[in-house]
Amino acid sequence: GVAPLGAIPLLKEHQTQFQLMESAFYHMPHLSDSERIRPGWPFEKIERIDVNMGARYLPRTPCPTPAYYIQSPLAHSDSLEFYQRLATETLFFVFYYMEGTKAQYLAAKALKKQSWRFHTKYMMWFQRHEEPKIINEEYEQGTYIYFDYEKWGQRKKEGFTFEYKYLEDRDLN
Amino acid sequence: DRAPMGPNVHIHNGILQVRAPNYEDPPGLVEKTDQLLRDWIGIYHSQHQGRDSTKAFSMFVHQMNVYGILKTDDLITRFFRLSTQLCVETVYRVLAEKTNPSLSLLRPKCYHTLDAFVRLVALLVKHSGDANNTTTKIHLLNKVLGIVAGCLLQDHDTRITDFQQLPYQRIFTMLFLELNAPEPVLEAINFHVLTAYCHTLHILRPSKAAGFCYAWLELVSHRVFMGRMLATSPQQKCWPLYAQLLIDLFKYLAPFLRNAELAKPVTMLYKGTLRVLLVLLHDFPEFLCDYHYGFCDVIPPNCIQMRNLILSAFPRNMRLPDPFTPNLKVDMLQEISYGPRILANIAMMITPPQFKKDLDSYLKARAPVTFLSELRGNLQISNNPGVRYNVQLMNALILYVGTQAIAYIRSKGLSPNMSTIAHSAHMDIFQNLSVDLDTEGRYLYLNAIANQLRYPNSHTHYFSCTLLYLFAEANTEAIQEQITRVLLERLIVNRPHPWGLLITFIELIKNPTYRFWQHEFVHCAPEIEKLFESVARSCMVKSTV
Numbered sequence: 001g002v003a004p005l006g007a008i009p010l011l012k013e014h015q016t017q018f019q020l021m022e023s024a025f026y027h028m029p030h031l032s033d034s035e036r037i038r039p040g041w042p043f044e045k046i047e048r049i050d051v052n053m054g055a056r057y058l059p060r061t062p063c064p065t066p067a068y069y070i071q072s073p074l075a076h077s078d079s080l081e082f083y084q085r086l087a088t089e090t091l092f093f094v095f096y097y098m099e100g101t102k103a104q105y106l107a108a109k110a111l112k113k114q115s116w117r118f119h120t121k122y123m124m125w126f127q128r129h130e131e132p133k134i135i136n137e138e139y140e141q142g143t144y145i146y147f148d149y150e151k152w153g154q155r156k157k158e159g160f161t162f163e164y165k166y167l168e169d170r171d172l173n
Numbered sequence: 174d175r176a177p178m179g180p181n182v183h184i185h186n187g188i189l190q191v192r193a194p195n196y197e198d199p200p201g202l203v204e205k206t207d208q209l210l211r212d213w214i215g216i217y218h219s220q221h222q223g224r225d226s227t228k229a230f231s232m233f234v235h236q237m238n239v240y241g242i243l244k245t246d247d248l249i250t251r252f253f254r255l256s257t258q259l260c261v262e263t264v265y266r267v268l269a270e271k272t273n274p275s276l277s278l279l280r281p282k283c284y285h286t287l288d289a290f291v292r293l294v295a296l297l298v299k300h301s302g303d304a305n306n307t308t309t310k311i312h313l314l315n316k317v318l319g320i321v322a323g324c325l326l327q328d329h330d331t332r333i334t335d336f337q338q339l340p341y342q343r344i345f346t347m348l349f350l351e352l353n354a355p356e357p358v359l360e361a362i363n364f365h366v367l368t369a370y371c372h373t374l375h376i377l378r379p380s381k382a383a384g385f386c387y388a389w390l391e392l393v394s395h396r397v398f399m400g401r402m403l404a405t406s407p408q409q410k411c412w413p414l415y416a417q418l419l420i421d422l423f424k425y426l427a428p429f430l431r432n433a434e435l436a437k438p439v440t441m442l443y444k445g446t447l448r449v450l451l452v453l454l455h456d457f458p459e460f461l462c463d464y465h466y467g468f469c470d471v472i473p474p475n476c477i478q479m480r481n482l483i484l485s486a487f488p489r490n491m492r493l494p495d496p497f498t499p500n501l502k503v504d505m506l507q508e509i510s511y512g513p514r515i516l517a518n519i520a521m522m523i524t525p526p527q528f529k530k531d532l533d534s535y536l537k538a539r540a541p542v543t544f545l546s547e548l549r550g551n552l553q554i555s556n557n558p559g560v561r562y563n564v565q566l567m568n569a570l571i572l573y574v575g576t577q578a579i580a581y582i583r584s585k586g587l588s589p590n591m592s593t594i595a596h597s598a599h600m601d602i603f604q605n606l607s608v609d610l611d612t613e614g615r616y617l618y619l620n621a622i623a624n625q626l627r628y629p630n631s632h633t634h635y636f637s638c639t640l641l642y643l644f645a646e647a648n649t650e651a652i653q654e655q656i657t658r659v660l661l662e663r664l665i666v667n668r669p670h671p672w673g674l675l676i677t678f679i680e681l682i683k684n685p686t687y688r689f690w691q692h693e694f695v696h697c698a699p700e701i702e703k704l705f706e707s708v709a710r711s712c713m714v715k716s717t718v
Contacts, residue, residue, distance in 0.1 A: 006559040020383035023334035025438035
């Protein structure tokens with residue numbers, strides 16, 4: 001750098017400011033300081049374990065990564081089209097472990113597009129395995145595939161009654 | 174600082190209550206607050222209730238009533254102050270835990286307490302007074318912000334180098350997000366929320382709380398904050414407030430940057446500043462256009478790139494002609510007949526009033542000549558090298574005389590060009606300055622001119638002509654060398670380069686009337702000569718030198 005007008009010794013107040021700034025420099029704000037806590041799933045289960053709250057979240061853990069690895073996500077990876085190309089299990093992971101984020105919203109939207117329906121009582125996603133045996137105003141009944149977040153896998157349920165009052169039907173626009 | 178007015182007064186009251194000496198609390202209040210806060214944190218984090226705490230909140234307010242906290246304004250204030258201090262103490266305790274197995278667990282632990290407290294504040298603000306009573310809500314918010322700011326300053330002054338930014342940054346950020354949720358009650362007070370935040374951030378500016386400077390910049394440049402301030406609020410009502418915060422930042426950086434000794438902490442803040450400017454240049458160029466004068470007034474002359482970022486901004490609906498187009502006729506452009514918006518009162522900055530009077534009468538009568546000979550004395554403030562001149566006065570003078578000149582030429586039914594700008598009181602002043610000032614003064618003076626070389630507008634055109642005229646009419650090579658220097662040093666840095674600056678430089682080296690290549694300073698050293706050649710090559714794509 002150049003100082004075309006020549007250097008001027010710092011005033012006392014500026015020296016003091018520099019010292020305070022320097023000590024702040026050694027504990028910089030983290031990215032997570034200005035973000036909402038990243039909650040995980042399921043609350044009840046992990047809360048009982050309560051490892052100083054840490055396990056509840058997918059916290060940011062910055063660390064040096066080699067330059068030849070990708071440093072930032074792919075372009076347009078925050079679009080619905082991108083989420084529609086993800087595996088169902090990935091979408092479930094995003095849904096359960098990234099609550100309250102745009103990612104969760106996109107995952108839910110992608111799941112809906114693949115005819116998965118969210119059950120607000122069981123807090124699980126269901127998909128018709130076949131045409132329901134009964135359909136009326138209140139419920140439908142038949143064989144469903146659902147995703148069990150506790151066992152972390154897809155299961156089949158025969159003769160299941162999906163009551164419409166538990167159908168999450170908010171319009172995700 | 175002037176005595177605060179309006180809702181601002183509540184921020185200052187909040188600060189004063191924390192900072193007042195011997196501020197004793199009624200017996201038992203600390204314990205009550207501690208208990209209430211613990212209860213609330215428990216409620217906030219318990220299942221189901223955490224998500225929508227409205228029901229739990231009304232029960233909690235009842236509890237506060239039972240404890241007598243809501244009886245008087247004074248007690249409520251004390252409750253907020255003590256709660257803030259308790260939360261902050263918790264953070265210091267957590268961060269000091271060296272035994273914890275994983276450092277990444279420490280921060281969520283801090284957030285646990287702080288976020289609960291923030292939600293309580295947000296709910297209290299939202300529900301204070303009737304649903305339609307915005308005044309009560311705003312007063313309470315201002316009070317709380319004042320209290321947190323007061324705690325911060327107190328903590329900053331006592332802990333000194335052990336001060337932690339985290340708790341305050343988290344409280345301010347999360348409260349801001351809470352208060353910007355899409356709810357009608359909050360939308361009704363949004364403008365007041367933004368104003369309250371700007372005042373608070375101005376009070377906590379880096380020159381007042383240097384240990385908070387990084388968190389402060391994070392707050393000022395937060396995605397949501399920037400969006401609300403510059404894009405969402407109607408009629409650009411928040412623009413002057415945001416400009417003030419940037420000026421606070423530039424002013425703080427100035428003494429460190431002007432010496433060009435960039436220690437790591439300074440570099441870090443400087444890089445952050447450049448990033449903010451890049452975002453502004455990309456997303457809000459009109460904002461940078463409107464406030465360029467005030468920004469350039471506080472940025473040290475050697476911060477070329479920082480200033481170029483500001484001067485390169487141009488209104489988005491404008492298409493700039495490529496400066497490298499052969500035979501580009503700047504005179505023919507529509508835009509050069511319009512003046513840019515300058516959101517600063519230039520005339521007011523020319524002080525003392527007597528000097529302004531003399532200046533105006535000289536511009537009118539082109540006499541007395543003594544005005545010119547005394548001009549330098551009016552600008553000079555000391556004999557110490559490096560700080561000889563009143564830069565702000567110099568900047569104001571140049572822009573004022575320029576705008577007066579444009580108006581004068583127009584009043585004669587003409588438009589500014591190389592011949593109409595000559596032989597006037599205005600040009601007398603400019604020529605006198607370029608001859609009479611010493612190297613330092615002339616450098617500042619030419620920089621003040623170059624700061625007006627921006628997108629196509631009447632100022633850019635006038636000052637471009639003026640600079641070229643001064644070059645052509647110079648009686649010594651030293652003046653021409655310095656003009657070249659000021660232009661060149663703004664071009665050899667990385668992009669962006671202001672349009673008017675390129676136009677002026679290209680004209681200088683291309684137009685044979687300036688005999689640019691015949692000057693000795695162009696050939697003074699082989700590396701300088703090479704530099705000129707390479708700049709010329711990049712400036713004159715297909716034409717020959």
